[in-house]
Amino acid sequence: MEVYNNIIHMLEQSKSGLLTNEVSEKLGLERHTASKYLQILKEKGLINAREIGKAKLWLLSNDSKLEQLKKISDKLGINLDNLFSALAHDIVVIDKNKKIIIGKTKCDEKKCEICIGKKTLVTGKEQKLMIPSKNKHLELISSPIKDDKGKIIGIIEFSRRLK
Numbered sequence: 552m553e554v555y556n557n558i559i560h561m562l563e564q565s566k567s568g569l570l571t572n573e574v575s576e577k578l579g580l581e582r583h584t585a586s587k588y589l590q591i592l593k594e595k596g597l598i599n600a601r602e603i604g605k606a607k608l609w610l611l612s613n614d615s616k617l618e619q620l621k622k623i624s625d626k627l628g629i630n631l632d633n634l635f636s637a638l639a640h641d642i643v644v645i646d647k648n649k650k651i652i653i654g655k656t657k658c659d660e661k662k663c664e665i666c667i668g669k670k671t672l673v674t675g676k677e678q679k680l681m682i683p684s685k686n687k688h689l690e691l692i693s694s695p696i697k698d699d700k701g702k703i704i705g706i707i708e709f710s711r712r713l714k
Contacts, residue, residue, distance in 0.1 A: 554578065554588055559611070562598060568610040570603075644696070646705040647672060667693040671706045687712040 561569060561577055569577075575585035589609055592598045600607040643654035645668060667678035671693040682689040690713055696705040 554580075555592060558588060558592060558609075559597065562609060562611045568601070568608045570606050570608055572606075574609065641708075641710045643708045644705060645708065647703060652705065667691055668706050668708055671695050672703060675703050687714055689713070 557578060558574060561574065571586050571589060572582055574580075574589060575582040578585060580588075586607075589598065589600070589607075593600055593609075597612055599610050599612055601610065602608075641654070644652045646652050649668070649672075667680050671678045672695070675695050675697075677692065677694045679693075680691040682691065690711050692709045693706050694709075695703045696707055698704050
């Protein structure tokens with residue numbers, strides 16, 4: 552798994568992608584071995600290749616980092632949806648297009664007076680909301696997820712019932 556992570560990290564650091572021989576040199580692998588690792592990552596949808604003559608230029612897939620996290624966890628057999636659902640509190644990861652990437656929710660922004668997730672996407676700041684009820688209160692927290700450049704790529708929402 553470490554080789555796969557190293558390849559992804561190298562491609563993240565590269566602005567214009569890497570050729571197969573560059574990947575093999577950086578990893579200290581034979582070109583043929585590096586090519587096999589790259590092909591597996593391509594089949595998983597994590598990277599793409601562009602033909603340049605006889606060479607291949609490898610680039611990260613256009614998916615967001617959140618989509619990549621989901622794909623990697625699925626390929627490793629780690630079902631993050633089930634993991635998150637097993638927790639005592641609801642945790643959901645949502646991309647900037649409001650698509651649920653990880654977790655399950657019954658959230659319906661039309662029913663909420665105020666959607667703190669939308670507010671987090673707009674302001675880039677953590678939002679908290681306490682919804683009182685007769686028996687238990689519902690605490691909602693929405694925090695931004697940012698890429699390496701500080702751009703918001705999604706949110707993580709946390710909710711729990713309080714006595």
